[in-house]
Amino acid sequence: MFTGIIQSIGKVIEKKALSGDLRFTIKTHFNAPEKIQLGDSIAMDGVCLTVTRINSDQVEVDVSIETVNKTTVAQWQVGSQLNLEPAMTLQDQLGGHLVSGHVDAIGHCLSRVDSGRSEIFEFEIPHDLCRFVVTKGSITINGVSLTVNTIDDNKLTVNLVPHTMEHTNLGQLMPNQAVNIEVDTIARYVEKMLRPHLNQ
The missing domain is CATH 2.40.30.20 (Elongation Factor Tu (Ef-tu); domain 3)
Structure with missing residues (x-):
């Protein structure tokens, strides 16, 4: 779950097509990037995605064709800026409202x-x-x-x-x-x- 309070604006630095799916590398600007772990969920422009690779302040995510078809993901290009929010923890303040990251x-x-x-x-x-x-x-x-x-x-x-x-x-x-x-x-x-x- 997320709160809808954006913590960083990321930038797409690489986009790859993978048999209908897409893979993105995103440069993040989190205050504590070391807290992002492999397998964590991050909402990117409201789309809940799983971190599949981490390299310093860069994260990699795969996007299924289902998500590509129902969101704006297909329009993301190298240089696109994305709203980023890591999944909330029990210690986090609920500053916005409960957000699932499942775009309607x-x-x-x-x-x-x-x-x-x-x-x-x-x-x-x-x-x-x-x-x-x-x-x-x-x-x-x-x-x-x-x-x-x-x-x-x-x-x-x-x-x-x-x-x-x-x-x-x-x-x-x-x-x-x-x-x-x-x-x-x-x-x-x-x-x-x-x-x-x-x-x-």
Whole structure:
């Protein structure tokens, strides 16, 4: 599990195709890179991946064709910057919300507008995810835990403060750019439990 609080921005330094799967080497900038161990899980732009090789401040991960098809991973290129968060431990503070690292769908940035020192970003998400999104609820975009400002049909807005734009790759987003979307896991469980009663 993760919290949606980004701890480092990594950079793709190598990309290899492996019979439909992909292998990436990522240069990290963690405060304590020695704490990353072989087999650890790291969320990269919200995608939970397993560390298969470590070389100083570089980690290697393999991505299955299933994940490639359902996330923005195929668009990662050498030089791409990724939001990184190691899996949480029992000692960690839950600063965002519970994030699984299992991306639900690809969304798109529609616009960004200045709002004081912050910016309001509008995103479009698939219609079948809208029932899990509520105003002032949580959503994960490229691995970042964010609060939903508004939701109208399948379009939602979030407010990004300068710190978030500086310490994640969301500040680099442009209109029409694809992003990884994960809805609140708790909302999914609640919907599943209530579904039989709602259909009565």
